[in-house]
Amino acid sequence: MFMIYEKVKYLEGDECLPISQNAEQWKELATLFEDVIHELNQPVANIGIDASDAIYCLDKGDVEGLRESLDSLRLAVQDLGERIGAYKALTQRSRSEETIRVRDIVDDVEKVLRRRADKAKVKLDIQLSDDNQFNRVLSVKGDPFLFRMAIRNLVHNAIEASNDPSIPPDRRHVIIRGIHSPSEDSQTFPHGSVLIYVRDEGPGIPPKIRKRIFERGFTTKQGGRGLGLGLSLVQSVAESCGGKVGMRDVNPGAEFWLQFPAARHRENHERRYDNEGGRYRR
Amino acid sequence: MKVVVIDDEESLTERLRRSLTRKEHEVEVFYSLKDAREGLEGTEEPMVVLLDHDFGGAGEQDQKGYDLCGWLRETHPFGLLLPIIYLTGRELPDRFLQQQRRDPFVHPTAYLSKDQLASEQDLLPNLLKRYEGQFERIRELFEKQSAQQALIAFRDMEPEDFDTYEVE
Known part of the structure; x- marks a missing residue:
């Protein structure tokens, strides 16, 4: 799908990549x-x-x-x-520039991966702070397909990591956390950014290969964690959406994060002020 | 004829149980490899086994259907002649054929992809009918003839779809 698009792009260009590189x-x-x-x-x-x-x-x-x-x-x-x-x-492969709620994307990803998670006895814990201190529903602007692809790959990898036979049942969960971050860089993130963290408590990424995990063609399977769908794909998706991807060391396990430019969601304007709570609520 | 279904996917096993019972088969279902080992220990009666490959849903990530396949070949009196139909899902046929080359005395009798249950709806009933007819012949071979002849009979039970795929 995204890969097919990339393949066609290569073929349409003046230069074709050698088969070995593909x-x-x-x-x-x-x-x-x-x-x-x-x-x-x-x-x-x-x-x-x-x-x-x-x-x-x-x-x-x-x-x-x-x-x-x-x-x-x-x-x-x-x-x-x-x-x-x-x-x-x-x-869906349209290069649209829609404003999309992060919750909708995560719900789609969860629908696709729920059965895999159930089968691996891995619990998916979704924590999206739509009702955050900045009164912002988590939303991003861009192509929904690309956002779904990036988040899906990270969650898929986290489930696979949690499915390791050495991981006890109480560590078999994947936390998908989304927060709004105020703008620190007005050019890159004019409306602030949305940070999505995907965390597992699997075997983690060995320190010696951490620098290479986003390289195209690099596989970590011999390191104890299979990233079969390729973090390089996640990185290229994040960059094409004007975002970033990274990994944070946690113990036990691994936590990957995606940062996308935030969009002001229409629903933000539909919120009403809650006098009792002193905050904006839907 | 007894049919043993071993699969951790309840929606599939319950459907197979209902459908095969309706066709007057005696059906026994196991949802994990461990339960199957316990339930089939000491079984000597002729039976056809429908066996899944992946048992991650039963918490048996470190084992595959092949492990039970080998155990059945060792413990059941029919040994290599026990009809084991391997239900495949995600996996590609050539991987199974490579496995078969590595462990020729462990491999299943036939491979049946789960989508074939929809696309070739006569395949499973025909396989069961075929094995049912062969049981009498196999039993006779065991009782009256040599093991070598019994193995020759086993050759006739090669999976029907083997000729579809070429092994290097």
Whole structure:
């Protein structure tokens, strides 16, 4: 998706990258496709079993059985629709400049990754301070696809890190935290910035490879943490949105952060002043 | 015929249980490799095993369906002749075929991708019908003929989709 776009961009330009330099991109793309296949395989299999079962009941004249199979089929199709809907949101490729609520992006990412997290017995803890001291709903301006891609990759990596067999159950959680930061650099972040932290309590990133984790083609799998989708992709997405990405040392685990220019969300103007609380509230 | 379903995905196992029971199979379901080992310990009756690959949902990240496959081949009297249908999801067929080359006496009898349950709806019923017909023949081979001949019979039970993929 983003990778395809990049690939087309290369091919459209005067210069094509050698295949060897694109190998890592294709590897990441293959991982992404595997991810999609994995998510969709389950409801598709369920639909197949239910449909086959319904035909069997019909042939046998088993009306109760037929009803049961069709009810089950309806649920399986609904499940498939929900999963596709979540991916559809991830694959929109318009280079739009929308003002988007961070909560909407994180909700989309959570929908896509919830099952993976459940399977790995990893709890997703989302803490977005929409009702913050600056009276700002967390919102950013840019292409929703790119924001989703960047956050999704970080959360995916955090889930994978937490899924390490050596991690006990009480450390199997991923915290996704979003805060508004007032402007320190009026040129880069004229309306302040939105900081999104993704933290896990996995094995962490070994100190000797920390400087290289954002390099294209660098894999940390031998270091005990798989970053299969590529932090270089997250970095290029963050930069194309006028933002930054980084990593902070925490113990135990790792915390990655994304910083994007904040946008004044329309909903900010719809807030009303709460006399009792002395703060602006929705 | 007894069918044992071993998968940590409840929505799939319950559907398989309902569908196979309707077709007059005796169905036993296990949601983890540990439960399957405990439940199948000492089992000697003929059965077809439907086995998933990944059991992360059951908290068994360090084990795969292959581990149980090897255990079944060692402990069940049918050994290599026990029909084990491996349910694959995310994984690609060539990875399984490479695994098969590494451990030729552990590998499953057939591979069935979960999407094939939708795209080729006759595949599973046909496989089950085929194994059911072969059980009598296998039993006879065990009772009356040599192990070598039994292994020749096993050759006839190669997965139907093997010829689709080429192993280097």
